[in-house]
Amino acid sequence: MMKTAGRAIPLLVRLAENKVSGVLHRVAEIKNMLTKLEERLLQLTELRHDYTERLRSLQLDKGLSEAQNLRRFIKSLLDMEDRLKAERESIEGRLAQAMSDLAQARLDQKKMQSLLERQSSRQAKADEEKEQRAMDAAGIARFNRQTV
Numbered sequence: 001m002m003k004t005a006g007r008a009i010p011l012l013v014r015l016a017e018n019k020v021s022g023v024l025h026r027v028a029e030i031k032n033m034l035t036k037l038e039e040r041l042l043q044l045t046e047l048r049h050d051y052t053e054r055l056r057s058l059q060l061d062k063g064l065s066e067a068q069n070l071r072r073f074i075k076s077l078l079d080m081e082d083r084l085k086a087e088r089e090s091i092e093g094r095l096a097q098a099m100s101d102l103a104q105a106r107l108d109q110k111k112m113q114s115l116l117e118r119q120s121s122r123q124a125k126a127d128e129e130k131e132q133r134a135m136d137a138a139g140i141a142r143f144n145r146q147t148v
Contacts, residue, residue, distance in 0.1 A: 030091060
């Protein structure tokens, strides 16, 4: 039993460490996605502001057609912004879940590490007791040889 557990616990520790690494990698990817999305959203917002200013400064003599085209374009930019904001909320939800997974993985890793430390401590104590018994037996054998 002890030999099987002795081999299994270090494996469990490595598995827990791998899980933490995997979740950390996933968190980094999600944060990167969020950063890129925020950059796109900022660019889109700046573009929309630019076209809104163009619409405001549009001379009446340039015609109604150009104003309508600008309004349609601004409307499509607003729609894109809404989609990006919805995507951001989705990514933020994924990030929150990944952070929760990371906390759990770290807790599991800590438990496995603690198990390994306890098992190592028990093994060291057992080895020490075995060595003490061997020394006691040797001492008794030496004593018995002297008294003969």
